[in-house]
Structure formats: structure tokens, C-alpha cells
Amino acid sequence: MWEASALTITVFLPLVGAALITLIPKAKEEAAKPVALGVSLLAFLLSLAILAGYYLGPPGGEGLAYQLRVDWIPVIDASYHVAIDGISLPLFVLSYLLTFLCAVYTFHHLEEPGRPKAFLSLMLLLQTGMAGTFVAFDLVLFFVFWELVLVPMYFMIGIWGGPRREYAAVKFFLYTLFGSVFMLVAFIALYFAGPGTFDIVALQQAGAAGEFGLTFQRLAFLGIFLGLAVKVPMWPFHTWLPDAHTEAPTVGSVLLAGILLKMGTYGFVRIALPILPDAAVEYAPIIGALAVIAILYGALCCLAQTDLKRLIAFSSVGHMGFVMLGIATLTPVGVNAAIFGMIAHGIITGMLFFAVGSIKERYHSRAIADIGGGVLQTMPRMGAVLTFVAIASLGLPPLPGFWGEVVALYAAFNPAEALVDAGFLTFFRVLMVLGAIGTVLTAGYFLNMLQKVTMGTAPARWREADLSDVSAIEWGAWSPLLVMTVAIGLVPVLVFGITDPAVSAVLTALGA
Amino acid sequence: MQAVFPLTFAALLFSAGVYGVLSRRNAVLVLMSVELMLAAVTVNLVAFHGLVTTDVGDPLLSGQAFALFVMAVGAAEVGVGLAIVLLLYRNRATVNVDDADLMKY
Amino acid sequence: MSVPDLFMLGALVLGGAAALLVVTARNVVHAALYLVVALVAVAAAFLWMGAEFLAWAQVLVYVGAVVVLILFGLMLTRAPIGPMAQHNENRKFAVAVSVGLFALLMTLIVTTVGDATLDVTPVRVADLGEVLYVQWAFPFMVLGFLLTVALIGALVLARREEGEGPLPDEGPDDARDERERAPASSDVTSAPGSGDAGQQIGAP
């Protein structure tokens, strides 16, 4: 029984938690925090159980596990089909971890309209949406979870955000919605052109068997590409990210950067590539080029930032560029690098936003000029954490960022045979060189930021302001992330081991 | 007799009615134009009754029956229409259609 | 074409001209009278096509009742009697639309009907009655109900509530006051929901 219902329980537990929290009377509002903490902890433990079960238990890390398929809308053959495999497992567990840490963090840190009840129920709703997306194996179900995520994040940014929160929230919502409309059209087209089902596994087999004509594949891929590219965000569609991040509350930014961006790239790996392999080969160079532009563009824009959170937002654009470069190569190595890059970016940028959020809270301003440097003096431990995470983010070797980037570059050096036959070998090698140059730009802007924020002597007013250093709650929220950053960096097999079998299985269609 | 005559007559009547509805300033005159259009419809119905009986036959006399119904509805319509016009007049002191332009941007 | 056909044709032409005059007459009352001529022409058309009952029903209902009602309407709303330009600025637009519509109808008539002839054998009133009360019974009942509802609706709309403001251009205060004091006899009092099924066709 546990085998079938495990995923459903874990996915919908936060939803139940959210409902529970709304029942708490207004007077005892503060009680919402421990409840949220408990629910998110329980959900996290369940996800760990699934991880262990998947690995140690019967499936032994091969193929789909914990499958449950129940008819939902029989007439269009849309079923509630949830399962989990190597690709979605790491992201699934990461989403629960980040939500749990955010629950811990909100004990003492909640932006000004307060109202923990509303905030925490929204956060748990968000978690259900995110977790659901990673386990949905039915296009309709995937789309439902995909849209579900937008609502809580919209309110989080819109209510608890910074000065320009309405603009940012509306822009975020409409932009993503605009993209996902095309994706929905593509899904429906897939339903009609394919074997008349929304089930991803069946569609993958159909895709592999080449049931979809090439022109159809091109259009369907374009639709799905638009929907996912907005989410990733890929280069031309990225302008919502800096606004959303600068205005979002700390927890919002962490979850937005930590998980939401990954839903886009995950979509590529789960839906776009396996179901439309021929179109994937044709679009791969375009995606690769856009990815490299994102890397260089993101890095250059970071050099020009004066706002700390906006800088990190643009750095996310750069890092996701590496992830997309990995995916664009259509090889198991590339996709492995992409998934690893996702996990690494999730942990590191999540931690980065936590640190910056705390600094913003103490300095009451995000502008680097206001901080005026010397954080290592005013708050030594905070400065140390920020330096460590910034260095991790710029891809220092033993830390995960490095593995994500270098393996992606390796994959770009020799892409899939299909691409080589199509004559894109030298093109991808040029992309690889440009990507490598991106790493030095990334190092450039992070060190530039570190120099302006942590080093030097703090201005007088901040020295006297005796800012409180990292508090116990913050250590509680951050230590798992810091430990994981080091652990996954030193022992990358933790993630590669899980994703490798699943990725090669999924990419068989591309003859990788 | 040729089918064309009543049908053209009806068409003329209908077009005149349309012209009247669109260009008349006084609401009552608009009602009169509507009457014309309804009359045109009844003529058409009866004409088509005649046309149909030549080949298929119209046991139900549906053409004429419907004409009767249309006349009844037309009458009811004029009644209610005039009531509305009176109300408009009583509130606005005018029945000029141009003045009744509250529903604008 | 026999002589009566010619007469009928003449009636139709006359009716068409009357219709045009209805919508273009400068004098409101003239328009109403032209309406009478047009409707009589319609009745003539019915006769020509063998629908005697309808013809007289037409004359009875429209010419008799509706036109009179419209004249009453004109009187009650104090429409200006003298000649006055009755058209507003979207005249050209109206002309365009109606002429376009007419052209379309004519093309359709000519293309579809062409030179087909009508079967003008008169329909016996008995047959019509029998059909009406057997096959068309249900719509007939609905029609009765519709007329009743229309009757009540018109009454509710047109009745003046107590304390409602005076008619816009009624005479000076004194004339209005004495009418206020008098019981509202002028209203048409009729028992709502008289429900006499349908025989009474025509205006209240």
C-alpha cells in the first residue's frame, strides 16, 4: 500500500498542512509557525523515506518507482499518474528540504505585513505545487501543478514584497502564464497527434517510435520551448527574474531561485527531449546558443548591478545558462551535468539568498553602496558565510558549482551524434569556449561584489550599530545547506549516481 | 402569379423598415418602422406557404399559422414598446432617440 | 395576368410607396397614416395569395388597433405636429445599410425563387382553424399567455406611481395640484391576470 500511495501522501501533505494553518484562530497566529515547521519536517522525512526506498528498496534505482495511475478525466484519457525516477528524485527531495528550512527561517524572519498564518499556508501550498510538478507523469497533471505554483508565489511577492512588489508580482505571473499558454496548446496538439493520451510515458514511447511527423514536432517543440524557456529563464525571456527576485521576500526568493527555475529545465528533460527527439536535435543548437548568451549576458549584467539581490538574480540567469548548455548537447553526460547543475544552483543560490536576505534585514537596504563594505568587520560570521557561498557560486572546484559547469562544458565539446551528423560539432565547441570564458566573468562579478560588501573597513554608522551576527535560527536554517554544499561537492556521486541510469534511459530516443 | 411580386414587396417593406429604425429621431416612428418590418415578415411567410404547397405541400398550413403568430407577437411588441416610450418620455421629457445615450463610454 | 392580378400588383406598388413614405415623411401623423396604407396593401397581398382570414385579421389587428395605438402614443408623447426634420445624423449610414440589405434580398430572391409561381388556391378558414386548434394547439396557448404577460407588462410600465414627479411639461402648479388631489382615475384600471384565454387579440 505504501508503495502506491507514498507520493500522493508526500505531495499533498503540505496542502493539508496549509489548510490546517488557516483553521488556526487569528488570535493565536504565532502558532502557525510551529505547525508549518512540523508539517514541512514530516513531509521532508517522508521524501527522504521515498529516496531511501527508491534506492535501497525493490526498484534499486532503476526505472520508475512508486507508480500510481488512477483515471482522472477518462474522456480525454488524462489520468492522475504519479511516479518518480532518478531525474525527478533529487529535485523532489531538494524542494522539501528548502521548504523545511524556510519554515525554520520564518520563525524570526518575516517581512513587514507579518501575518504568518497567510504566509506559511501559501508557502506550503507552493510546496505542494512544486513537488507535484516533479512527480507528475501526465501532461494535464503536470500543467495543473505548473500553474498551481504561480498563485502562491504571486501573493508572496505581491503582499510581502519590497517597494515595487505589485509590478514585479503581476509581471512574474503574466509572463509565466503567457509562456505556459503556448505550452498548453502544444500539450493538446500532442494529445491529438499522438496516441490520444496525455500520459508522458506513453507519449515518450510514441516519440521514440517516431509517430510524430517532423513539422508537427517542430511546432509542438516551439510551443513547449516557449513555456519552459520563460520559466528557466532563458536569455530573451529573463527580464521578469530580476524584478521578481529584488521584490520577493527572502523565503520567496529562496524558493523561487531554489526550485521554481528548475521546473523549466526539468520540463525540457522530462517532456521536450524524449517526446520530440527529432525537433530536439533541430532546436539544440538554438538552445545552446541562447544558453551561452545567457551565461555571458548574465555575467556582464551582474557587473553593472548596484542592488545585491538583483545581482544574484542575474547570476541565476548565468548559472541556468550552463544548465541549458548541458541539456542542449542531448547527451547523457550533458543532461547529467544539467541536473547536477540544477541541484548545485538550488542549494547554493538558495543559501546566497538566505544570506543576502539576512544582511538586508540588518542593513535595511539592498544597495551595495548603503552597506559600504566591511561586513567581515561588523558581522564576521555572516561575512564568512557570504564569502564561502559566493566562492561556491562562482564555481570553486571542490564545491558543486564546479562539477555542474565543467561537465556541461565537456558535454558541449562532444555533443550527441545526431548533432555531429548535422554538422554542429565546431559550433558546439565554440559554445564550449565561450562558456569557459563565462566562468572568468562569473568570478569577476562575484569577487567585485565580495570586495564591495565584505572587505574593507565598514562605515562608522554601521560599526556603532553593533549589528547582531548570525542568530541561532539562521544557523539552523543554513547549516544543512552549507553541509550539503560541501558534501555534494566532495562526493558528486551522491547526485550523479541517482541521475545517471535514469538519464540514459530517457535519452535512448535520441540514440545518445 | 409570380412568387417574385410578394417577395420583392416584402423586401421593400423590410428595407424601408430598417431605414426607418436607423434614421428616425422619434422613438414612436421607430416603432412604426418595426411594424413595417414585421408586416414584411408575415408577407414572406404567406408567400412561402404558397411556394411550398406547389411541390411538397404544407398540410400544417405552417406558413399561415406562423404569420398569425407573428402578428400576435407584433401587436404585443407595439404595446410594450409604447409603454417604454411613455416611460422614457415621462423621465426624459423627450422621445428623441439621440438623447437616450446614457450607455456610452 | 388577369385583371384582378393587375389590381393586386397595383396595390402592392402602392403599398411599397406608402412604406417608403412612412419612413421619410416629415410630418409624424402623415407617417402614421401612410403606415395604414402600407398595412392595407399587405392585407391585399394576403388576399391575393389566398389567405383570406389572415388578410382580415391583418386589417383588424394592425390597421384597426396598432396604428390607433401608435397615434395615441404620438399624442401622449406630445410629438410636434408640424413638419420637422425627423432624421438624425446617421442618415447616410442608414440609407447605406437598408439599400445594401434590399440589394442582398433582391439577389437572393431572384437567384432562389426565379420565376416560380405561387399556388394561390385560397385556404378555407375552417381548415386553418382546425389546424390551429389541433397541431398548433400548444404554441397557440403560449401565444395567449404571451399576450397576457405583454398586457400586464405594459400596464406596470405605463402606470404612474404615487408621488412620482409631474409630467415634465404639464401646466403650472395649480393645474397639477388639483389633478393630484383627484383620485388617480385616469389610470386604466383593469383586473390584472384576467386570463381570458386568447380570444381577445389586439390592443388592451
Added chain:
Amino acid sequence: MFSEWAWLIPALPAVSVLIITFTGRALPRRGAEVGLVAMAAALVLSLVVAWEVFSHNAGITQAIGPAGEAQAAPGGAEAFLLERGLTLTPLGGDLTVELGMRVDGLTAMMFLLVSAVSLMVHVYSVGYLRDDPRFTYFFALLSLFSFSMLLLVIASDLLVLLVGWELVGICSFLLIGFWWEDKHNQDASIKAFLTTKLGDVGLIIGVVALAGMFGTFSIQGVLDGIAAGGFEQGLLTFALLAMVLGAVGKSAQFPLHTWLPDAMAGPTPVSALIHAATMVTAGVFLVARLFPAYQAAPAAQATLAVIGAITLVMAGLLALVQTDLKKVLAYSTVSQLGYMVAALSFSYVAGIFHLFTHGFFKALLFLGAGSVIHAAHSNHMTDMGGLRRVMPVTFWTFLAGSLALIAIPPLAGFWSKDEILVAAFEAGGYTGGLVLVLGLLGGLITAFYMTRALYLVFAGEFRGHGHPHESEPAMTAPLVALAVPAVAIGWINLPFPAVQPLSFSSWVMFDVDYWVANPIELNAAIAALATALALAGVLGARAIYREAPERDPVHHLGLLSHVLERRYYLDDLYTDLIARTAVRDRLAPAAVWFSDRVLDGAVYWSGRGTAALGRVLYDTGDQRGIDGAINGLGASALWSGARMRLAQSGNVQLYAGALFIGVFVLAVVFATGA
């Protein structure tokens, strides 16, 4: 078989890093002793491993007999090579990353060099940074640095080598910027890191390209692939050239050397450890590690030679005009690295031997400089002078180091630098000739600036304020300890056939046939010429600086004519013509101008340029361009909505008209459709 435990050598400092970071403050000597113990143990282990490796190699070469007689190696015995490793992670497909060790002659030699110098620096730093608030943090960083350098040396997998490489880069960033309070140190550390990171881009591309070509990241796999042939020559050259860029960045060679002098902003032990013996040699080590690959790509070797030659001369000239003692040593390091890089394009042993000897005596010079600076409380030689009497130990050890550097015959420098010139001479061709000529010129310049430094610091009266005194034993002991190898280490590789089988060249050989094919011999003519030039350099500098070391003529170029006349009785035409006029007064300032204005400017402006490009891209491209488009989309929706609104004009009959038009259209459609 102690080499099985070779992986302990990098593991020890790693453990010490953990201990220091977590319990450092609580320890009695605040973490210093943990670092010391770890490095001492590592040194002992390195000695044992080295002994085992070298005796194995020496045994083989002895069996062959003196080099030159080309005999087959007995019983096909191979040079010592031990590979152990565990699969770190699968990367998809059949590609894996191996966390393993690859111990051979080169690795053993580097173990010795790194752990010895690191130990000396540890001991030295205890004294040097005694009262620094972040004492424990410094030692944690020192251990981390030693760990990453040793990891770089032992790595059997290119990716793990890259990990060590970048970790070394970050440690140098943190160590140079140790006193990060003032902006100058910050800029220096960031400049150092970014310039080396620019080089690392080349290395990443090289590693990825090589792995791409041969389908594996492991070094042995790549070398076997190259030996087996069947690869595109152009691609291999591209990959190796990219790696050369990496080496150039890390070893501060010609185009990317501007960061090294600024890196002197860090504490002196940092300079000694990083910029003398270990980090900068990483580039040379990388080339040596993939020497068979470079043999297969002559174009790459040619570039190495050219870059090395240019660097050694240009850096030498720059050292001439520095007043900061540490800057002189920094430029001298860059120059000597130029020698090593150039040497590696001709002979494996020459390059490595010079690297080995240079590591010792340059570390000695840096620590000596540190002790002098510590005493005189200033870096600048103008505030020093006359320290010979006050600081005898430092003086004699510094003198020994300088003479070794100048390559005076009996000392270490002579034997190693001579090898390079001989190798260049034998290789012949354009590059060989270039390296030979510039090498000899470099020798002269080196002698000149070292003697100048010696006189300015130790001769004449003390010009600074306060009264200097000999440094404490904790600082002088390492000096003496390092002085011994500076003098004696040269004799381990005497270029006589009889002694070669037992000497350094056999210890570090990677392939017996290669060792047999190009033996090390003495070329008397070149040796004599080089020594003559060196002596000339010394005499020239002595003549200038002996009387008035304080009036350093380099600064009063205006006085040139006056000074020259009074020295006319100096009959040595050579010193006047070359040493004073051409070299010091024309070339040196030109070199300084070129290096500081042009190259440093290029680096500076490229930094600012990218920042400006970033700003323009962000302001116009991102905000106005793309964001503008999106907001425009929103605004256009509003605009068109406003236009549409006007259609509701309130004219009821207009609506009716529209209705009829609709009817009309529908009628037409149905009519035509039917």
C-alpha cells in the same frame, strides 16, 4: 612499499585544515602546532616515498650503465609509476572521474619541494605573524594551500588536477588578501585571482578538449591515447595551447605576469610559499606532467620556448629598477620561471631540475627578505643598507641564495641553469638559438639585479629609522636550513656520464628510453660563457653600487653623465657598454614602461571595459530593450483598449445598424456557403 601510502601526504594537511578551523583557537599555540606537525609528517613521508621511487629508478639506470650508450633497458623494467584510485563518480555514458594518485619521479620530487618549503614557511610564520589577530585563520589557510598543492601534484585525473589547481588559486586569493582591511591588498588579491582565473579558462578548455578527444579524464588514459596516435594533430595542438594559456596565467609568464608583483601585498611567508616555490611552479608542473603530449605537438613546444624566453628577459629587466626588495624577488621568480618553461620545450630534466633547485634558494631569498623587512619595518631597499654587521646570519644565508640564483659554478643555480642552456644549444633551430641567447643575456641581468639588491640592503650605512637587529631563531633557523640545499643541491645532477645513472635525471625520469635517448652532458664552452657573463654582471653592479649604495644611481638618471665620468677608470669595456648604458638606462625603463603601462593597463582597462560593457548592456539592452518590449506589450494592450472604448458612442441606432450589418454578412456567408 611506502609509496602505497603516498596519498597520506595530501591527506595530512587536509586533516590539519579541519582541526585548525574547528578547534584552532582553543589549542595552546592557536593551531600553529597542528600545521607544523602535519607538514613535518608530510615531509618525512615524502622523503621516504622519494627514497623508494628514486632508488627504483636509479637501480634501472645503473643496470643500463652510463647514459649515452643506447642499450635496451634490462628486462624491460619501466620507470617507477604507481597508480591507485577509486571512482569518484560516473558522469554519464562510460565517463568517470577517478579520485586517485599517480606517483612517479616527478611527483616524488614535487612532494619533497612542496612539503619542505611549506614546513619552512610554517616555522617561519610562527615568528612572523605572532601578534596577528587572525593567526589561526592564517595557519588554516596555509594548510589548505599545502593540501591543494599536494592534491594538484598527486592527481591522476585531469579533473582532480583542475580541482587542486583552482583551489590553489582561491587560497592565493585569500592569502594575498589576508590583510583585507585596506583597499590595496583587496585589489591585489582580486587582480591575482582574476588573472590566474583567465588562465584557468585556458586550462579548462584544454582539459575538456583532451578528455573529449580521448574519452577519459585520467592522465594515463590521455598519454596512452597520444602514444597510440590516431588523433587530430590540430585539435591536440589547440588543447595543449589552451593549457599553455593556463600555465602562463598561473606561473605569471609573459602576458599574464602583471599580477605577481602586486601579489607581494600579502604577508612575506605567503610570498615565499606561493610565489617562490609552489603555486607559480604549478604551471611548469602541468607542462612536465603532460610532457609526452607536448612532445607530440611541436607547435605547442615552440610557443613554450618563445614565451619562456621573452619572460625571462623582460622580467629580469623589470627586477633591475625595483626599490621594493620583495618586488625584485618577485620579478626574479617570473624570470626564472621563464627559464623553466623555455627549458621544458627542449629537455624534461633541465626544466624540472631548475624548478627543484630554484624552489629552495628562492624560498630562502624570500624568507631572508622577510627577515630584513621585519627588522627594517619597510619593504623598500632605500630604507635599508648596512645590515651586514647587524644581521650576520640573514646576510650569509641571503648571500648564499643570491649566488645560487646568479649561477656561480659550485652552487645549485649554475648546474640547473647550465642544463637549460645546453639543452637549448643542442636543440638548435630558431627556438633553441633564441632561448640560448636570451638565456645568456638573462643570466647577466639576473647577476646585475641580485648584486644591486645585495649592496643596497647589506652594504653602506643603515638608512632607515630605528635600529634593526637579527631576527629571532624561529625565523633564522629556516634560513640556515634552506641555505644548505641552496648550496649543495646542485651536485645531485652533475652532468658527467659516470655519475648520471645515480643522479637526479634518473630519479625523475618518466620513461627509460627517453632518459637513454637524451643524456645530460657538460658543454664546457657554454658553461664558461655563462659564468663569465654572470661574473661580469656582478662586477658591473659592484662597481656601481660599492661606493655609494645609498645614492642608488638608478633613481638619479639625470646624474648619469657625472657618475659615468668618475667611473671612467673602470677599464672593463664590457660593463660600461652593456651593463650600464644599454641594459640599465634604455632597456629597463622601456621594459618597465611596457609592462606597467601597456600590459598592466590592458588588464586594468579590460576589467573596467567589461564593467562598462556590463553597465551599457544592462541599462540599454536589458532594461530598455527587452524589459521595455515587455512593458510595451502591457502598455499597448491598455492603449488599444482605450481606442476600442470609443466605439460605444451611445448612439443606439448605430448599434442597431451594426446588428444589421452582422445579419447581412451572415446572410452572405450562408448564401455563398450553401
